[in-house]
Amino acid sequence: MASVQSESNRQSGLQPQIRQEIKTPAPKRRKINKQKVAPYLFVLPFVIVFLVFSVYPFVNAIIMSFQRLHGLDDTVFVGLRNYKQLIHDPVFYKVLWNVTRYTFWTILILIPLPLVLAVIMNLDSTPYKSFFRSVFFLPVLTSTVIAGIVFRFAFSRESTGVFNTWIGHLGIKPVDWLDSPHTAMFALVVICVWRWLGVNMIYFLSGLQSIPKELYECAEIDGASPWVKFKSITLPMVRPITTYVLTISILAGFSLFNESYVYWGASSPDDIGSTFLTYIYKNAFGQGEFGYACTLGVAMFVIVMIINFIQVTVRGLFKED
Amino acid sequence: MKARKRISKILTVILLLLVSVIILIPFWFLLISSFKPAADIFGNGLNIKLDFSKMSFENYMKLFHVQDGIFWIWFKNSVVITVIQTVLVLVFCSMVGYGLAQYNFKGRNLIFTLVLVMLMVPGDILLIPMYKLVTNLGLMDSFAGVILPGVVPAATVFFFRQYAIGLPRDYGEAARIDGAGEFRIFAQVYAPMMLPAYGAMTIMTAMGAWNNFLWPLIVMRSDENLVIPAGLLTAMTPYGNNYDIVFSGSMMSIIPIIILFLLNQKSFINGMTIGGIKG
Numbered sequence: 001m002a003s004v005q006s007e008s009n010r011q012s013g014l015q016p017q018i019r020q021e022i023k024t025p026a027p028k029r030r031k032i033n034k035q036k037v038a039p040y041l042f043v044l045p046f047v048i049v050f051l052v053f054s055v056y057p058f059v060n061a062i063i064m065s066f067q068r069l070h071g072l073d074d075t076v077f078v079g080l081r082n083y084k085q086l087i088h089d090p091v092f093y094k095v096l097w098n099v100t101r102y103t104f105w106t107i108l109i110l111i112p113l114p115l116v117l118a119v120i121m122n123l124d125s126t127p128y129k130s131f132f133r134s135v136f137f138l139p140v141l142t143s144t145v146i147a148g149i150v151f152r153f154a155f156s157r158e159s160t161g162v163f164n165t166w167i168g169h170l171g172i173k174p175v176d177w178l179d180s181p182h183t184a185m186f187a188l189v190v191i192c193v194w195r196w197l198g199v200n201m202i203y204f205l206s207g208l209q210s211i212p213k214e215l216y217e218c219a220e221i222d223g224a225s226p227w228v229k230f231k232s233i234t235l236p237m238v239r240p241i242t243t244y245v246l247t248i249s250i251l252a253g254f255s256l257f258n259e260s261y262v263y264w265g266a267s268s269p270d271d272i273g274s275t276f277l278t279y280i281y282k283n284a285f286g287q288g289e290f291g292y293a294c295t296l297g298v299a300m301f302v303i304v305m306i307i308n309f310i311q312v313t314v315r316g317l318f319k320e321d
Numbered sequence: 322m323k324a325r326k327r328i329s330k331i332l333t334v335i336l337l338l339l340v341s342v343i344i345l346i347p348f349w350f351l352l353i354s355s356f357k358p359a360a361d362i363f364g365n366g367l368n369i370k371l372d373f374s375k376m377s378f379e380n381y382m383k384l385f386h387v388q389d390g391i392f393w394i395w396f397k398n399s400v401v402i403t404v405i406q407t408v409l410v411l412v413f414c415s416m417v418g419y420g421l422a423q424y425n426f427k428g429r430n431l432i433f434t435l436v437l438v439m440l441m442v443p444g445d446i447l448l449i450p451m452y453k454l455v456t457n458l459g460l461m462d463s464f465a466g467v468i469l470p471g472v473v474p475a476a477t478v479f480f481f482r483q484y485a486i487g488l489p490r491d492y493g494e495a496a497r498i499d500g501a502g503e504f505r506i507f508a509q510v511y512a513p514m515m516l517p518a519y520g521a522m523t524i525m526t527a528m529g530a531w532n533n534f535l536w537p538l539i540v541m542r543s544d545e546n547l548v549i550p551a552g553l554l555t556a557m558t559p560y561g562n563n564y565d566i567v568f569s570g571s572m573m574s575i576i577p578i579i580i581l582f583l584l585n586q587k588s589f590i591n592g593m594t595i596g597g598i599k600g
Contacts, residue, residue, distance in 0.1 A: 042421075142348075143550045304441075
């Protein structure tokens with residue numbers, strides 16, 4: 001944010017001179033081409049889509065959250081009833097707990113592990129880099145639905161399923177993976193780790209490559225050990241990337257839908273794998289409770305914004321360059 | 322010292338190979354499952370046994386037979402949606418990004434702030450009002466209903482803006498003196514300079530559109546309008562007898578994107594390291 005500000009200041013400081021220089025020789029053109037109008041036309045697509053597909057639905061979501069809907073257009077204003085229902089809805093707390101746990105685990109795994117891999121991939125001595133990079137990147141090309149289908153049948157409760165075969169080798173009895181709370185969460189986190197490991201590694205790699213080599217050389221002259229170099233150069237230098245990865249992980253975690261839907265459809269047994277979005281989906285398209293579904297959406301929005309706010313404040317994003 | 326270096330090199334390779342194997346295993350599952358009778362997988366779960374006597378190309382043949390080859394209709398839908406959406410996203414987002422980067426105008430900072438805010442808000446919270454909106458616009462069960470809401474994503478605008486802000490303004494000024502109009506300056510001077518950005522975003526957008534699931538699932542109602550991921554999931558419901566095409570269909574849907582990736586690795590990676598991280 002800060003850099004954006006300074007950039008624009010710099011440019012606006014420069015612009016008047018240039019503008020004056022060219023104002024005289026530039027011939028008069030159709031209005032549409034005028035330098036003053038043109039930028040508005042350029043940004044118009046964003047403004048239109050923003051108004052029609054973000055602002056309007058957002059206002060509508062808030063209105064609908066105070067309504068009961070029988071079908072889409074037959075609405076009754078019910079005041080705070082949906083919100084009261086929300087506060088007393090055990091499933092709401094369950095999905096909140098589910099996505100929080102899910103986000104926690106994915107962050108816990110998908111920040112350190114990719115960082116370590118990126119450090120290894122950034123060493124001059126590591127061979128076959130482009131091969132490994134391609135392999136690590138393959139999962140992200142795969143649709144979560146297809147990945148989900150594969151994992152769903154790998155997590156089969158039958159003893160012949162892949163995971164049960166594997167734990168069978170360790171002498172553990174077959175597990176009904178998708179039917180008990182802890183293994184269900186495990187099954188969700190596994191897909192996420194598989195799919196995003198390579199992506200996060202590439203984010204970190206791009207951060208590492210922008211660190212000036214001289215920093216490490218200076219540290220070496222001072223006799224710093226590899227661990228000290230990692231701790232006092234690498235970690236601080238990849239902080240902006242970490243913030244970015246953290247932000248998208250939180251967004252992705254709270255918006256989890258596909259994997260849960262592939263595993264269980266819109267409702268999992270005892271809601272062990274339900275998420276905000278599967279619960280919204282179930283309320284709207286399963287039970288026709290469009291009003292309550294909107295209330296859930298508003299709640300999700302508020303929660304994500306609170307987390308963003310805390311994150312930004314704690315990490316001091318606005319102070320950074 | 323040399324020996325130590327060699328050992329550490331071997332250890333790194335082993336570690337990286339191990340991670341690679343873990344990443345590749347699901348693809349291997351998918352590949353061998355696509356040759357197996359689906360009843361076996363649905364009954365016994367996915368297993369890794371290679372039983373060549375049971376394996377055949379039958380599931381691939383069924384892609385043409387099940388419901389008169391409905392899989393290829395889904396495939397066609399996915400291609401059409403992906404192509405149209407990608408073209409529109411590139412045109413609009415590059416325009417917006419360019420406008421935000423290369424001009425000073427009242428409201429620019431406001432619009433750019435809105436773009437940044439949109440990056441931090443999960444768009445899916447608007448699922449229900451969007452559904453209502455698309456219904457009221459009469460766009461349900463249509464390609465337009467799937468495509469239109471996602472035609473100017475904030476992340477892509479942000480990427481183009483970050484790219485365009487690094488481009489010198491002198492070229493535009495020179496063209497202006499020569500009497501070029503603003504849109505010609507964009508199309509003939511700056512768009513060519515943004516080619517790498519177009520490359521990266523083509524692939525990222527196409528990948529996103531190709532794999533998109535939730536929104537098409539809601540908009541598309543009739544069987545013959547589904548896209549591949551949603552179609553494959555309906556093939557898994559117990560009513561239809563379409564089990565057999567789930568795994569072969571999955572293979573067919575990841576192959577195009579993997580080929581695209583192998584041909585354009587660099588742009589792909591560039592697309593991931595969205596230039597904005599530095600900003």
